[in-house]
Amino acid sequence: MRADIFDPRTDPEPPYWRELRVTAGLRADWAWEVLAAQAWGARTVQLITVLFDGTTPKAVVNAAWLGAPLHRFSFAAAGSRPWVGAVHVRGPGSGAVPGWWLADDLPITVLTEAYARAMRRELGPGCLALVLRQVTEEQAAQAGRLRVVRPTERIWRFPVHAWSDPEAWLMTLSRSRRSNLRGIFRRVRENEDLEIRIETGTTTLDEVRVIEAMRWNDDKYGGKLIPRVRILSGYLRALVAQPDVHSTSYIDRQSGELIAFGTALDHPTVPIVRSWTQRPAEQGGAKYLYFYHLAKQVDWAIAGGKQWVELGKGKAQEKQSLGAVPADQAAMAVPIRPW
Amino acid sequence: MAHFGIVWTFGWRALYRQVVRSSFATVPFYRELWAVDGRTEPVVVSGRTGAHGGAVPAAAVSGRLPDLVPLAGGSAEVDPLRGLEMVLHQCARVTPDTVIIGAVPPHHPRGLALESTPDEPRGDLLAVGTPAQLAGVAAGIPRVPLVTPGERGTEGLLVDDLLGVLGGVRDCGNWHLDWPRVYARETPLGLAFTLLLQRSPRLVDIVPAGGAEGRVDRCPQHRTPVIAA
Numbered sequence: 326m327r328a329d330i331f332d333p334r335t336d337p338e339p340p341y342w343r344e345l346r347v348t349a350g351l352r353a354d355w356a357w358e359v360l361a362a363q364a365w366g367a368r369t370v371q372l373i374t375v376l377f378d379g380t381t382p383k384a385v386v387n388a389a390w391l392g393a394p395l396h397r398f399s400f401a402a403a404g405s406r407p408w409v410g411a412v413h414v415r416g417p418g419s420g421a422v423p424g425w426w427l428a429d430d431l432p433i434t435v436l437t438e439a440y441a442r443a444m445r446r447e448l449g450p451g452c453l454a455l456v457l458r459q460v461t462e463e464q465a466a467q468a469g470r471l472r473v474v475r476p477t478e479r480i481w482r483f484p485v486h487a488w489s490d491p492e493a494w495l496m497t498l499s500r501s502r503r504s505n506l507r508g509i510f511r512r513v514r515e516n517e518d519l520e521i522r523i524e525t526g527t528t529t530l531d532e533v534r535v536i537e538a539m540r541w542n543d544d545k546y547g548g549k550l551i552p553r554v555r556i557l558s559g560y561l562r563a564l565v566a567q568p569d570v571h572s573t574s575y576i577d578r579q580s581g582e583l584i585a586f587g588t589a590l591d592h593p594t595v596p597i598v599r600s601w602t603q604r605p606a607e608q609g610g611a612k613y614l615y616f617y618h619l620a621k622q623v624d625w626a627i628a629g630g631k632q633w634v635e636l637g638k639g640k641a642q643e644k645q646s647l648g649a650v651p652a653d654q655a656a657m658a659v660p661i662r663p664w
Numbered sequence: 665m666a667h668f669g670i671v672w673t674f675g676w677r678a679l680y681r682q683v684v685r686s687s688f689a690t691v692p693f694y695r696e697l698w699a700v701d702g703r704t705e706p707v708v709v710s711g712r713t714g715a716h717g718g719a720v721p722a723a724a725v726s727g728r729l730p731d732l733v734p735l736a737g738g739s740a741e742v743d744p745l746r747g748l749e750m751v752l753h754q755c756a757r758v759t760p761d762t763v764i765i766g767a768v769p770p771h772h773p774r775g776l777a778l779e780s781t782p783d784e785p786r787g788d789l790l791a792v793g794t795p796a797q798l799a800g801v802a803a804g805i806p807r808v809p810l811v812t813p814g815e816r817g818t819e820g821l822l823v824d825d826l827l828g829v830l831g832g833v834r835d836c837g838n839w840h841l842d843w844p845r846v847y848a849r850e851t852p853l854g855l856a857f858t859l860l861l862q863r864s865p866r867l868v869d870i871v872p873a874g875g876a877e878g879r880v881d882r883c884p885q886h887r888t889p890v891i892a893a
Contacts, residue, residue: 365695536731540730
């Protein structure tokens with residue numbers, strides 16, 4: 326198999342990319358300008374690989390080249406690459422979906438064989454291992470004998486196909502959650518000061534304000550040892566400008582301040598509810614807006630005839646109480662032969 | 665202060681290049697700006713040279729101070745009188761007995777507010793403030809006006825709200841930069857200033873509000889950089 330390897334920071338968009346995105350059902354975070362902005366704002370080198378059978382693209386993989394030395398407090402160097410490390414395959418924006426797409430007739434061993442060899446050629450003999458995230462048990466079983474599989478945090482998804490309308494969804498919830506949600510709907514409806522702005526493919530979003538809001542989340546969830554890397558406003562600008570991205574801003578009419586912000590990436594069958602950030606309670610934030618936001622995403626998905634809605638990791642109790650179901654995930658590490 | 669050794673060993677310009685490289689690697693604002701548009705002297709992404717050589721008008725930065733903090737963290741506060749202590753001592757006669765009226769540098773033992781200026785000046789006095797503030801000060805008191813780089817005349821200190829005190833007129837009559845702490849570079853937007861020793865918020869190639877015309881030259885007497893007309 327022939328492999329095209331791109332660094333989206335400097336390489337121009339390949340001519341077949343748009344068509345390939347449609348074929349593969351890759352969401353807005355795979356748009357080339359979004360990938361470029363994301364790669365500039367990452368701590369590691371991000372590589373996009375397209376595998377061809379003849380002239381037909383058969384697989385797309387997004388990976389980070391995680392190598393030594395690792396820098397906690399700097400973006401990836403522009404001109405150099407680490408010489409020893411591992412290739413970490415993950416979704417470019419969301420950790421909830423795999424970082425690869427394979428044509429229907431291809432097994433996952435394409436990644437551990439053809440793809441791993443291509444990366445070994447590109448990155449040199451220091452490329453020691455391949456790490457795949459969001460692998461299912463069956464996929465892990467197909468890989469070769471030498472492998473390490475570890476379960477990772479479960480991801481949560483709404484089984485939207487099982488609900489015919491929002492009322493049917495509400496009826497599947499526990500009584501307390503249902504009455505709580507109805508109360509939330511009423512509170513939002515009666516709150517004159519709250520403005521909810523839903524925009525699709527917007528170029529007028531004040532992304533600096535949203536980035537500022539995202540810092541609250543970064544500080545809340547970032548690790549002490551390795552903090553979250555600050556998201557670039559250029560990335561958010563490129564992402565929300567995609568025609569299949571819905572951004573929801575919750576704004577206080579009185580002060581004009583942003584209270585909360587969320588994005589959702591559309592897809593014919595499985596949209597993703599991506600980032601959610603809200604003001605801490607002591608600064609006028611309201612926890613119920615998270616439930617409201619998710620409920621509105623369910624409404625939207627049911628109306629659009631979707632099958633599932635991906636919610637990602639974390640907040641298990643809240644998501645479960647809203648009717649989401651967990652999916653077990655694993656990470657798999659495979660050594661790469663140096664020859 | 666650790667950078668001083670580098671200044672003497674490798675020079676002012678080398679330190680500037682180091683600050684540009686470090687800002688591109690660690691500060692979100694410059695990362696985005698120079699990655700997408702590019703910059704010159706030095707070029708950080710080959711083939712991308714940017715709109716004004718990478719210089720940024722102060723107005724474009726004012727709402728984005730948190731993005732000027734490096735990834736390792738730091739302060740997002742600016743001091744509008746940063747560097748006053750150093751520059752004032754170079755540009756005016758200041759002793760510990762001098763009573764400074766108006767903008768008093770930190771750690772100076774004697775200071776007075778502008779409103780409490782004595783009607784009959786006695787002792788060693790020095791008034792420091794914007795020309796408007798100094799208009800109310802008694803005529804006999806020596807004064808140092810704080811002027812913006814766009815409106816500089818023949819005396820005083822260069823001040824910008826974002827960058828702080830950038831330099832001033834010394835005894836030779838030239839506009840001296842606060843060398844080696846401040847770097848100035850000629851760009852299509854005018855002079856762009858860099859604070860070489862301020863880690864956070866990182867200010868690199870900022871064109872002060874109101875612009876700054878001129879070119880960077882060397883003072884024949886002091887042999888350090890000055891802004892020539």
